[in-house]
Amino acid sequence: MDNCIILAGGQGKRMKTNKPKVLLEVLGEPMLEWVIKACESAGIGNICVVKGYEGEQVEAYVSGRNGSADVQTVLQSERLGTGHAVMMAADYLKERIGGNTLILCGDAPFIDRETISGSLALHKKAGNAVTVVTSEIDEPKGYGRIIRTADGISGIVEEKDCTDEQRKIKEINSGCYWFDTKALLGVLGELKPNNAQKEYYLTDCISLLLSKGLKAGAFTSENKNVSLGANDRKGLLALNDIARLGVIDKWLDFGIEFTCTDGVSIGTQVEIGAGTVIDSNVKLSGKTKIGEGCRIMSGCLLNNTIVGNNTVLNFVQANDARVDDNVKIGPWVQLRPDSHVLSGAKIGDFVEIKNSTIGEGTAVAHLTYVGDSDVGSNVNFGCGVVTVNFDGEKKFRTTIGDNAFIGCNTNLVAPVKVGTSAYTAAGTTVTHDVPDGALAIDRGKQANIEGYATRKLKARNEKIAMQKKA
Template identity: 35%
Template sequence: MTDTRLAIIVLAAGQGTRMKSSTPKLLHEIAGVPLIGHVLATAGQLDAAYTVSVVRHERDRVVEVIHDHFPSSLVVDQDELPGTGRAVEQALTALPDDFDGDVLVVSGDVPLLDAATLADLVKGHRASGAKATLLSAEPDDATGYGRIVRTADGMLDRIVEQKDASDSELALREINAGVYVFGLAELRDQLAQVTTANAQGEKYLTDVIGLLRRAGSDVAAVPVSESWLVAGVNDRAQLSEAAAKLNALIVRGWQLNGVTVQDPATTWIDLKASLAPDVTLLPGTQIKGATSIASGAVVGPDTTLVDCEVGEGAVVKRTDATLSVIGPRASVGPFAFLRPNTVLDEDGKIGTFVETKNSHIGAGSKVPHLSYIGDTEVGIGSNVGAGTITANYDGVNKHRTQVGSHVRTGSHNVFVAPVRIGDGAYTGAGTVVRKDVPAGSLAINVAPQRNMAGWVESNRPGSDAATAARAAGPDGAGHEQAEQAVQSGE
């Protein structure tokens, strides 16, 4: 049920210069979801009455993602006055006048913080009667974080930002995680008193804590169980660390649900993926987007699937596939490339060094070797010979090739679309098919072989080939003598 006394503010206005990227920091992804998407998903689980996102840098791009992940979020633009305090101050103006509950403030660049931790924070804040409660942590490296300064009896006294901290304060290990719960009235009153008199010239939200303490109010700092829960992402190194930690949690979750992951360190699974029990993932495998894999399927090694569907018992080996459907008991790879809109039905095969695109390969049909199959329909039980190419593009338009059921095509065929190969038809090796082949017919290109006697000696005199040919004689019977002649240079 909706918590009518809770509002959530998501801070999403920062530029993120340390990312050194043309992409806004909050739009960088881990596990297939933008950083801000993780935070909004967590916020959504708390069922707050209001969620307000504060934006500024690359405003339109960020807002688009916010609305994709949390359509009901209110959006507020931060003005020219910098700082988290100013961002929260402006967010409060979006709340209805009759709202008098608690305000939870979270950062858009802290993707691993879970809803249970936030729910406990809100619950503890309400039970304690404190005017403000925040999360703290003790990471191995506190660089960049505000330090928690406590009184002699262990109570929270104030928060000092890194650039304003003394040497003794910088030595403190406990840091501010940037997650707060405030009573609305107290927050409004104290924000009005916060100034920009600091090294950054910003209006700090953390100054509210000091003001509340000087006013005699109780303020609490609650340490999290694991510091990685509140780890922020400010650069590419921290992005990869957060991605690795989240992936480890995702992989372990699937293992506990019956999925075999042979090498968790080299296996990556996006949050939206779905895996059934008894799936096996081999090393070097990436399961990306909304990929779903049915029971008994084996994927990998060295395979990337993006938004794919894999049926029961299928085997997908050393393959790159996107927006493709692989049917039950089908076989794909090794070294196959499935481009979007490839559909391989049950018991079918897409084999070694085969590329497919916008094609449907029917049940039990096979494209085993060295082929390109684009814009093509293949019926059931057909075999497409090695080295086959569907020439689907005439320089202006794409055309389709239709291969019927129980067709056998020869090696090194070219099907010049649009063309249809009828059911039960055969095509000879090396055939270029430019016209439809009726059902049950054999299509061949008639070009008798012509042997030009003496051509090598006439056109390549003195070469090893010419020497071998002369020693072998016209019928090639002197093979051993030819080999000796070449070796002796005669």
């Protein structure tokens, strides 16, 4: 049974965080998640994550994720090198001795399905005991060099041990390997910490396997970033930039227009329809899905939000919301979870919608809060309307029928229902249901007290008059 071991025990001291290094994020997802998803997409259904620093955080993340693979964890209590980390998974390997084992680094997020599948095919075809995934880069300084032979490789030489001629080699070790599982178990116990760091190096397995007359080979990945990781925050930022621009490049090929890529960040699970235009300073994350022919203007932050076709969003922040076709929203609008704006609706500036349905063709112009409400079609909201949904202990819903007119500064105190084609007068506080076609009006009688303002503001007016004379 083919399986994978992901090395995820590193602390990443230079990151200056109490998180395990593999849980630091690239485009909003932990680096570990990138690696696991690459395995899943390549059809690897059994994964063992070797945890170490703050291992309970890794355990919590792995147990809480949804995916196709069976992911287990083992603990490396001491960080004694990559070989030692694999030793911690020896029992896991013994249960799968008949297949091949992929070894990956949990902090190298750009491993991909094509590299995993291609290297496995070569590994099996060549009958290798180990196949090293390599890449060719223009600046190989700092990486272990691959020493090739006529029928495979003879080993990996670390940078500090290279001769002048070996330093010219541009083919480097990516830190990714396929092993015949039985052969790997046969040499793990022979690893020795014979180096300055007193660590057990996984790369030493190659020479041990060769000494037993077994074959070692290399697969060169076409992915130039397959070996990239991060040792500090600058490196993590570089990974994010590479990933961000890579996603944008993909969407350009699918017909998406970007007016400017400054501040644009699109998650790996996001879907975008053809003909959509995205301006600068836009973040699309989670399972957000944008339809065709939309305009996503500057300042939009959409997370797990579904947007229909031909919709325009301007400075909209939306989480777990849904917006249908031909809708115009913004600027400065917040759609909170479980909000649904139906086709043809218009939501103006400084509006917040929470756990509510806004019907087709309804207009919520500006300065309005709609919470826990079911709003019909073609309703008009005046400025400053509030659905008063919380009494300090419980939340209640408001229902507004089709074609209703909600006057400016109306307070709808839930639970309350405004009927079809009903009106509320400006400034009204509605505490009882309004029948279909009725007008709700609740205003105290206006009284004018003559001379009150003159007396109240006498001193202030005199001061202003003196300043004008001066």
